[in-house]
Amino acid sequence: MGRLVVVSNRVPVPDKGGIAPAGGLAVALKVALEEHGGIWMGWSGKSSGEHEPQPLAQLQQGNITYALTDLTDTDFEEYYQGFANRVLWPICHYRLDLAEYGRKEMAGYFRVNRFFAHRLAPLVKPDDVIWVHDYHLIPLAAELRAMGLKNRIGFFLHIPWPPADVLFTMPVHEEIMRGLSHYELVGFQTDHDLENFAGCLRREGIGDELGGGRYSAYGRVFKGDSYAIGIETAAFAEFAKKASTHKVVKRTRESIGDRSLIIGVDRLDYSKGITQRIDAFERFILANPAQHGHVTYLQITPKSRSEVPEYEAMQRMVAEQAGRVNGALGAVDWVPIRYINRSIGRHILAGLYRLSKVGLVTPLRDGMNLVAKEYVAAQDPDDPGVLLLSRFAGAARKLYGALLVNPYDIEGTANAMARALSMPLEERKERWKTMMDYLLEHDVTRWCDDFLKDLTGRPDLPGEHADEARVPYPEEAGIKASD
Ligand code: ADQ
Numbered sequence: 001m002g003r004l005v006v007v008s009n010r011v012p013v014p015d016k017g018g019i020a021p022a023g024g025l026a027v028a029l030k031v032a033l034e035e036h037g038g039i040w041m042g043w044s045g046k047s048s049g050e051h052e053p054q055p056l057a058q059l060q061q062g063n064i065t066y067a068l069t070d071l072t073d074t075d076f077e078e079y080y081q082g083f084a085n086r087v088l089w090p091i092c093h094y095r096l097d098l099a100e101y102g103r104k105e106m107a108g109y110f111r112v113n114r115f116f117a118h119r120l121a122p123l124v125k126p127d128d129v130i131w132v133h134d135y136h137l138i139p140l141a142a143e144l145r146a147m148g149l150k151n152r153i154g155f156f157l158h159i160p161w162p163p164a165d166v167l168f169t170m171p172v173h174e175e176i177m178r179g180l181s182h183y184e185l186v187g188f189q190t191d192h193d194l195e196n197f198a199g200c201l202r203r204e205g206i207g208d209e210l211g212g213g214r215y216s217a218y219g220r221v222f223k224g225d226s227y228a229i230g231i232e233t234a235a236f237a238e239f240a241k242k243a244s245t246h247k248v249v250k251r252t253r254e255s256i257g258d259r260s261l262i263i264g265v266d267r268l269d270y271s272k273g274i275t276q277r278i279d280a281f282e283r284f285i286l287a288n289p290a291q292h293g294h295v296t297y298l299q300i301t302p303k304s305r306s307e308v309p310e311y312e313a314m315q316r317m318v319a320e321q322a323g324r325v326n327g328a329l330g331a332v333d334w335v336p337i338r339y340i341n342r343s344i345g346r347h348i349l350a351g352l353y354r355l356s357k358v359g360l361v362t363p364l365r366d367g368m369n370l371v372a373k374e375y376v377a378a379q380d381p382d383d384p385g386v387l388l389l390s391r392f393a394g395a396a397r398k399l400y401g402a403l404l405v406n407p408y409d410i411e412g413t414a415n416a417m418a419r420a421l422s423m424p425l426e427e428r429k430e431r432w433k434t435m436m437d438y439l440l441e442h443d444v445t446r447w448c449d450d451f452l453k454d455l456t457g458r459p460d461l462p463g464e465h466a467d468e469a470r471v472p473y474p475e476e477a478g479i480k481a482s483d
Contacts, residue, residue, distance in 0.1 A: 362413060
């Protein structure tokens with residue numbers, strides 16, 4: 001293959017010393033980019049106010065070019081806060097009740113994708129392979145095709161794909177489906193998401209499943225498959241082992257004393273099921289008086305997307321809920337819930353996972369959930385903790401050693417907490433080993449390789465997109481910002 005061009009909304013730009021921000025995805029894609037040489041393009045995270053953004057800022061690190069563009073305030077509001085995070089995110093997480101449709105935002109989403117395409121196209125060489133990431137950029141391939149690019153273009157969706165009845169509540173669902181058909185390969189986290197996607201194609205006769213993982217829609221043929229994203233398992237396990245000597249981890253261990261630690265680590269997001277989890281913890285304590293004073297639940301939750309009203313409201317709600325439970329159940333010498341509202345360094349996080357007897361990962365819906373995988377990788381093989389995992393996280397479809405829970409079932413989750421804390425060592429070891437063996441084999445590098453192999457090494461893919469007429473986007477199909 002030629003060079004690799006990665007496009008994602010945010011770009012993990014290395015610091016001046018060339019060190020990339022931590023995180024499996026950043027590491028895996030950087031390795032792939034270094035191998036082939038290439039470009040990582042995306043939004044700089046900065047606003048240009050209402051002025052036309054300056055030309056792309058380009059930063060060269062070895063054979064990788066980081067290409068960043070600013071966005072105007074209007075673009076940020078409509079594309080990012082508006083359509084991506086108040087329509088696509090809730091819809092893909094089955095939250096019809098939270099989707100806020102606005103013509104202006106829908107038009108802004110497609111407009112910014114066209115803007116990204118125009119900025120990217122001049123950098124692309126004919127034999128480059130392009131890999132687009134996540135729900136912010138679904139229409140990008142169609143825009144690049146419209147500009148005459150004939151490159152192989154793949155897409156990976158990090159979040160769930162909903163069933164037809166949910167997706168079709170979105171007024172522009174056809175444009176979104178059509179956008180995906182412009183890729184040669186569309187990757188989902190799980191088979192379940194892929195099935196939902198195929199169901200969406202079938203439901204209104206949009207397209208067909210051709211067999212062998214190939215699909216047809218809108219006169220094009222493309223491949224779809226599932227690729228469960230992993231973490232850098234071996235490195236994270238090593239990290240966790242070393243972290244036990246870190247001063248913050250040591251201090252935490254001392255402050256916990258002989259209590260059992262339960263940990264939850266999530267971005268503050270309604271999809272993560274944090275309020276239901278706190279309810280379940282309260283129920284667990286109330287139902288198990290013997291645990292009073294003997295268990296601490298540490299919830300680490302950095303704020304995210306605070307500019308979106310639903311997130312701002314949630315911030316207040318979770319803080320109040322944790323305060324109420326502590327007030328009702330706590331004692332002078334015992335705070336049941338330690339609630340921390342900020343980001344923590346990865347090495348400390350790894351050490352805290354290892355200290356914890358139970359990892360609570362109970363999202364209401366999640367594409368994969370890397371916290372579940374990190375918790376497992378961080379455990380001490382001789383005395384591993386128990387992963388309590390929502391059956392609605394993508395990770396549940398492979399981590400067979402976890403205790404699966406339905407996060408909507410507060411009592412069931414509370415009972416699972418009690419079971420996890422009293423699980424015999426032999427069972428814990430057996431469950432952990434099943435999961436760790438899987439995670440070592442299916443790490444993030446394997447995920448990256450599998451996707452790129454399928455994208456680049458498939459002569460049966462048609463590559464017939466180049467001569468397509470441009471797809472009319474919503475604003476041309478009658479949806480105008482002023483409507
Ligand atoms: P997210 O919704 O962000 O990702 P997740 O997969 O759990 O969810 O990843 C979160 C990452 O942030 C983890 O690596 C975790 O360690 C880190 N993190 C969380 N809280 C932190 C804290 N307080 N301090 C420091 N780090 C913290 C989206 C999808 C997921 C999918 C991923 C990857 O929503 O379903 O698994 O992309 O594809």
